Amino acid sequence: MPNSSRSLQSAFSLLRQTDVQTAVADGSVDKLRAIIDFAPFQRDRRVSVNDQPWFGRGNNFASFNELLAQSFTMAAQSKAASDLDVLFAAAFVCGAHSAVQPNPVGLPNTWRHDITWAPITTSPEVDYTSFLELLGDTSGTGAKTKYTGVWLGELSISGAFGDFINLSYNGGARRAIDSAAAMPAAVSAASLFVISRSIVRLGANPTPVAIPKRWVSFDLTWNQTPEIKDRNGQPAGQEELLCRVDRGDQVLTGSIGLEFEKSFRDFYRDETLISVEIELVSKDTVDSNAKIMKIIIPSIRFDSEAWSEEGRTAILTLTLGDGSILDTGASNEPMKIELTTDIDDTEIFTT
Numbered sequence: 001m002p003n004s005s006r007s008l009q010s011a012f013s014l015l016r017q018t019d020v021q022t023a024v025a026d027g028s029v030d031k032l033r034a035i036i037d038f039a040p041f042q043r044d045r046r047v048s049v050n051d052q053p054w055f056g057r058g059n060n061f062a063s064f065n066e067l068l069a070q071s072f073t074m075a076a077q078s079k080a081a082s083d084l085d086v087l088f089a090a091a092f093v094c095g096a097h098s099a100v101q102p103n104p105v106g107l108p109n110t111w112r113h114d115i116t117w118a119p120i121t122t123s124p125e126v127d128y129t130s131f132l133e134l135l136g137d138t139s140g141t142g143a144k145t146k147y148t149g150v151w152l153g154e155l156s157i158s159g160a161f162g163d164f165i166n167l168s169y170n171g172g173a174r175r176a177i178d179s180a181a182a183m184p185a186a187v188s189a190a191s192l193f194v195i196s197r198s199i200v201r202l203g204a205n206p207t208p209v210a211i212p213k214r215w216v217s218f219d220l221t222w223n224q225t226p227e228i229k230d231r232n233g234q235p236a237g238q239e240e241l242l243c244r245v246d247r248g249d250q251v252l253t254g255s256i257g258l259e260f261e262k263s264f265r266d267f268y269r270d271e272t273l274i275s276v277e278i279e280l281v282s283k284d285t286v287d288s289n290a291k292i293m294k295i296i297i298p299s300i301r302f303d304s305e306a307w308s309e310e311g312r313t314a315i316l317t318l319t320l321g322d323g324s325i326l327d328t329g330a331s332n333e334p335m336k337i338e339l340t341t342d343i344d345d346t347e348i349f350t351t
Contacts, residue, residue, distance in 0.1 A: 003136030005038045010077065010133050011184050012150075014088055014347040017128040020174055020244050021235070023148040024130035026181035028347075031188045033085055036166075039075040040135055041147055041173060046070055047230070069230045071242050072147060072173040074131075081157060081167035082190035083282065083291040083341040089169040090115045090337050091348055092127050092152040093222050095247065099345035111344050115337040117224075117250045126151045126226055126245045127349070131173065134183050146181060149174025151245050153226045157295075160217040160257075165193040165280055171226070174242050191282035191291040191341075200256070201277040202264075205299055208275040214261065216315055218278060220254035220295065222335075252297070252325050252335050255306075260314040268302045268318055273326070276300055294338040299326040 013029045047069035052062035079085050091097045095118025099111050128149050136142020152171040159165040200215040201208035225248030234241055256276070258264050267274050275298050282291035303321030307314065327334040 003140075003142050007137070007142065008035065008038060008040060008133075008135050009183055010035060010040075010131060012088060012131050013129050014091075014349075015129060016349045016351050017130065017149065018351045020125075020128050020149040020242070021238075023146065026132075026146070026179070029130050029132045029146070029181065030184050031084065031088065032184040032186070033079055033082065033190065034187060036078040036080070037076065039077050041131075041133060041145070041176065042073045042075065043176070044071050044073045044172075046228070067240050069242065070240050071228060072176050074147075074150070074152075074169075074171045074173065076156075076168045076170040078166065078168040081165040081193050081280075083193075083293070083339060083343060084188055084190035085167050086157075086193075086293055086337070087113055087115075087339055087341065087343060087348060089152060089155045089167065090222070090339070092129065092171075093155040093169065093224055094118065094250075094335075094337070095123055095127055095224065097349050099348075102340075109342045111341060113337075113339040113341070113343075113345070113348070115339070117335065118247070120247050120250070124246055126224065126247055128174075128245075132179060132181055132183060144179050144181070144183070145176050146179035147173035147176050149242075149245075151226055154221060154223045156219070156221045158217070158219040159193075159195040159198070159280070161195055163195065165195060165198075172228075172245075175238070191284050193280040193291070193293060194283050195280075197281040197283065199277075199279040199281075201275075201279070202256070202258075202267075203274060204267075205273045205275045208277050211258070214259045214264075216257040216259060216310065218254065218256045220252065220278075220320075223249075223251045223253075225249045225251065249322075251322050253320050253322060255317050255319040257308075257315055257317045260316045264316055264318070265305065268305050271301060274300050274302075290340075291342075292338075292340040294336075296336045296338065297325055297334070299334065300324055301326065 050062040050065040131147040231243035278295040302318040
């Protein structure tokens with residue numbers, strides 16, 4: 001009997017592995033969210049050798065193909081962005097996290113998580129966690145796999161009117177083993193962000209101002225450009241597995257689409273140093289613990305401009321290329337994500 005693609009489930013943990021080899025306990029891989037695209041992990045034979053191009057054998061067919069290095073690729077898992085997904089993905093891509101209770105007496109269940117780039121001088125290696133993946137019925141031809149040494153390399157968040165905010169992340173894993181661990185019993189509760197309740201503030205640094213009824217879309221991508229390292233001395237039976245994954249360049253790129261106004265175009269033409277804040281709000285705003293995500297970029301010089309039409313409305317898209325976002329040195333935070341939610345800090349990045 002074939003296995004339905006609809007049976008795919010992918011569970012993750014907010015906990016952080018102590019190192020690339022030591023897995024998160026099965027019972028703590030307990031967060032399950034719906035995935036928009038069919039995207040199971042894939043084995044990657046990254047380095048192998050064979051004798052196909054060698055001379056002297058009388059033919060050009062390989063007689064051996066030896067695996068030297070492998071890992072597992074996490075294809076882009078696309079989801080409707082929720083507070084839980086943002087907390088997980090942003091923390092593991094950016095690498096630095098702290099949490100406070102803004103009003104512990106009045107709102108005891110409200111936490112604000114601050115996420116920034118981890119300094120590569122003190123945190124040169126990425127953060128790892130563990131995943132469980134189920135495809136099909138394990139009593140038949142299906143499979144349940146535990147992936148360990150999982151890292152996230154890239155996170156994208158985008159939105160346009162008429163839909164939820166979209167979130168997508170990708171990465172990889174060091175090891176895969178068959179697992180008998182229980183999958184979470186149900187999809188984890190979370191609040192979805194919607195663009196219709198969101199706000200964009202944009203203006204000359206350091207005082208961005210709200211631009212209601214003018215912004216059309218946004219698309220931002222965080223990438224820590226992970227670098228896989230293969231080294232000898234791995235445990236017996238794991239010689240072909242990677243040794244570690246280092247942080248590479250920490251880059252934030254993207255674009256913001258706006259209804260045309262001369263002042264917006266002048267930001268690019270006049271080389272204006274500007275600040276941008278994108279505030280995303282969940283639909284359950286009647287709750288005293290409504291979920292809010294702020295993307296704060298204090299210092300930008302836009303990289304390019306592009307034009308398009310929406311009906312007969314002129315749309316100006318300003319892009320952020322590699323190097324557009326500046327560190328002014330004042331706070332050493334060229335970017336920050338502030339997530340206000342009822343999720344506390346007892347799990348995220350705990351080992």
